[in-house]
Amino acid sequence: MVTLAAEHISVVRAGRKLLDDVCVAFASPGATAIIGPNGAGKSTLLKTLAGLLAPTSGSVIVDGRTLDTIQAAHRAAMIGYMPQQFEPHWDIQLRDLVRISCERAVGSQGRRTPDDILAAHRIEALAEQRWSTLSGGERARALLSMVLAVDPPILLADEPAASLDPGYRLELLQKIAERGKAGICVTVMHDIDLAFRFFDQIVMLDAGRVVASGHARDVYERTVLDDAFGVNFVRSRKGELRLINPGFLRGEGPCRR
Amino acid sequence: MRIWLSLLAFVLCSVLVGVCAGHTWASPASVARALSGDSSLHSMLLLQWRFPRVVAAALVGALLGVAGTVFQGVFRNPLAEPYLLGSAGGAALGATIALLVPIGVPQAWLLPALAFLGAWGATLLVVGVSRAAGGLDIPTLLLSGVAVAAVLAALRSFLMLALSDETVSLQVVLSWVLGGMQTPSWNGVGLLLVVAVLAIFACFRLAPGLDKLGLGEQMAAAYGLRVTRFVVLAVLVGSAAVAASVTVGGLIGFVGLAAPHIARWSVGPMHRLVVPASAAIGSGVVTLADAIARSALPPAEIPLGLITALAGGPFFLLVLARSRRW
Incomplete structure (x- = not known):
């Protein structure tokens, strides 16, 4: 299992500390938000984990190796990175986009054809369409099919579905x-x-630091959640840990820092 | 498949027209006779003068086509053309030195050598300046290209003013800058063929990387492309192709800009298809333009670069207006 x-990642850009000594091990298997x-x-943090951004200090460890010692091609086959926004420069047909995505496959990785992948994501009808x-x-479906084309053991997604209708959003998540x-x-x-x-x-970040991490059930109860967002959440007991309703703003709101 | 056959037919027809055209028109029959080893004067002239030039034109066009594709792919800008990073200025400076500065080396060797060095050296210079100025990202590369081109153009103008004591030599320089095919020996054509095949093959090998880059730099990096390294490599390979074309054909405008666009309209935007299609289109276009250059105003010859810009510009605008955006 991957x-x-x-490990102790700090990222400083233009004099600003974006990440400050972040240490997190991700559950495997597991889904972490x-x-x-x-x-x-x-x-x-996500870009650093994906190897797209070199940390100022500290390192990302994948399968016991630091990420920057792993060949770019191997990294691409292991880690699927789904960006927040994606817009190809050329108006490419979906099948070709998936074809380019398939070429990351390394060695024994299952080589599926673009059409297989489109069918697996039930978007085969869109194969001929331009982006x-x-x-x-x-x-959103198309991008996910591209990122998962080589069935990478690690998926890193940056705010997927942020601008989607509820139906699509739930399906994608x-x-x-x-x-x-x-x-x-x-x-x-x-x-x-x-x-x-x-x-x-x-995993909860605030000002570049990890302020809470662990099982959702436990983090859910912690007041650090309210502190970071500057809001008093009302924790719903309907069902399980389902809904967090923003209660009221406290102090001067989230900009108090 | 049909599109590839028509591209092939286009190249072959252009070559045939090119061989037939000239200040005396040769019928296809006499071309066939010359090819089959006939030893009449007419056949010898065709074989030694017209054929090599037509082949050279076809190769130069193919080089411009692939180089244009590489530059548009790297810069992801539809306005990118092969001379973008200083190749033209460098080549023109090299040619000016060869034509005007008395160095004592036969000009037949000096001109192509300096033109090639100028074209490729200018791009190396741009990459070096860009690295020193802040980084090898696309905006810095483009700005460095503009700066280097300005300096090279100024140097060339200065040399032209300082060194030409007669207007004749100035005209020679100008006509070279306007573009025109040299008539190479068959040995020269052989050399060009080897260089062209290597350059086209190298550009073809860049195609998967260009396809990834077309997804955006971040996505390309996530897909395992080492973006900075690839951009520099692609720019240097593309410039080598341009340098080879400049050496034989001078500065031929517009082909490298338009051929990739026409290629994309016919085979779609995937670079592994655009590279060969653009080679074929560039090849046919330059061959036809060179045929016009040789035959329109006999016995004079119109500069090839004028024809490609004059005929290509409006045609390109027409196609642009009628097709969708890529």
Whole structure:
């Protein structure tokens, strides 16, 4: 089983400390949501884990090796990274996009044809369509099929589904979280409600530091959640840990720092 | 498949037209006679003068086509063209030195050598300046390209003013800059063929990387492409192709810009298809333009670069207006 951990990662850009000594080991198998207020360093952490951003100090450990010693091609086959926004420069047909995505396969990795992959994601009908003609929901499905084309053991998704209709959003998050059953899934979530609904592990960042991590059930109860967001959440008891309703703003709100 | 056959037919027809055209028109029959080893003067002239030039034009066009594809792919900008990173300025400076500075080396060797060095050296310089100025990212590369091109153009103008004591030599320089095919010996064609095949093959090998880069730098990196390294490699390979074309054909405008677009309209945006298609289109276009250059105003020859820009510009605009955006 694959492992993924961040060891004492700090990222400094233009004099700003975006991540400050972050240590996290991700459950394997497991689905983890990274939450935190805007500017907490969620996307920065995810990009660092994906190897797209070199940490100023510290290292990412994948399967016992530091990430920067792993060949780029192997990294690409192991880690699927789903960006927040994706817009190809050329108006490419979906089948070709998936074809490019398949080429990351290394060695024994199952080589499936683009059409197999499209069929597995039930978007085979869109194969001939160009990217510009796809709707938002179709694009989200298409992007996920691209990222998962080589069946990477690690999936890192950056605020997927943020701008989707509820139906598409739930469907997409479900598919993403399912990746945590057999491998590692780490997802930056803006919507805390959905984070607690779909992910069994939570890592919470605030101002570049990990302020809480562990099983969703435990993090859910902690007041650090309210402190970081500057909100008193009302924890719902309906069902299980389902809904967190923002209660009222406290102090001057989240900008108090 | 049909599109590839028509591209092949286009190249072959262009070559046939190119061989037939000239200040005296040769019928296809006399071309066939010359090819079958006939020893009449007419056949010898065709074989030694016209054929090599037509083949050279076809190769130069193919080089411009693939180089344009590489530059548009790297910069992901539809306006990118092969001379973007200083190749043109460098080549022109090299040629000016060869034509005007008395060095004492036969010009037949000096001109191509300096043009090639200038074209490729300018791009190396741009990459070096860019690295020193902040990084090898796309905006810095482009700005360095503009700066280096300006300096090279100024140097060339200065040399032209300082060194030409007669207007004749100035005209020679100008006509070279405007583009025109040299008539190479068969040995020269052989050398060009080897270089062209290598350059086209190298550009073809870049295609999967260009496809990844087309997904955006972040996605390309996530897909295992080492972006900075790849960009530099692609730029250097593309410039080598341009340098080879400049050496034989001078500065031929517009082909490297338009051929990749026309290729994308015919085979779609995947670079592994665009590279060969653009090679075929560039090849046919330059061959036809060179045929016009040789035969329109006999016995004079119109600069090839003028024809490609004059005919290509409006045609390209027409196609652009009628097709969808890529």
